[in-house]
Amino acid sequence: MSRRAELLAIYRSLLAAFGPQRWWPARTPFEVCVGAILTQNTAWTHVERAIANLRRERVLGPRKLRRLAPRRLAGLLRPAGYFNVKERRLRAFLDLIHERHGGSIRRLLRQEPVRLREELLGVKGIGKETADSMVLYAAGAPRFVVDAYTHRVLCRHGLAAPGDGYDAVQALFEDALPREARLYNEYHALLVHLGKDYCRSRRPRCESCPLAWHPHEGTT
DNA sequence: TGCCAGGCCGGGT
């Protein structure tokens, strides 16, 4: 079976089992970007609380958020963990919007995708996964997002090696699959859903897993 | 009660 066929088979299995995920779980492109930074090495439920804080305080926009004093912002981010680090990272992102795009998230996002990605990677605290999450889920451009789950899944299938880096894993998907944002969006969302439900438990439900293996087994 | 979650950076080899 070709790599393309294997990747599509995995995708179809997940889609059949879980149904369309319709990601990213956010109301606006800006909220996607904020969530992408806050969810770094952090459970999504914690991120939701931090976002809820921002919404409650009516500061969930690039200009209003930027006007907050660092202490205040960090306090609102507290439930997401690493709140001091994330305050700086979020602020650096807001500075980019302010300084290079007149405070307009739309202007940031409607750039050519390659250029957008480069610009995001230039921000301290935005790495490849975070940048690609924004490019795919906020700007709608076809960049495959690679996370820990994704890597484990590919290893378990013998499609990637444990030592493979981000770029290598990403290239596997992007070289084998049609470059469609719709597909990349849904595929990544399904992988995360699989990870949440089937990887975390110490006693995984092998019977109910839509794939015939578990991504957490002996591959990290 | 530890271990872990949708990373990333900076410093050391």
Add this chain to the structure above:
DNA sequence: ACCCGGCATGGC
């Protein structure tokens, strides 16, 4: 080019 410690909360 890797490897590692640090960052922090809340759920299981």
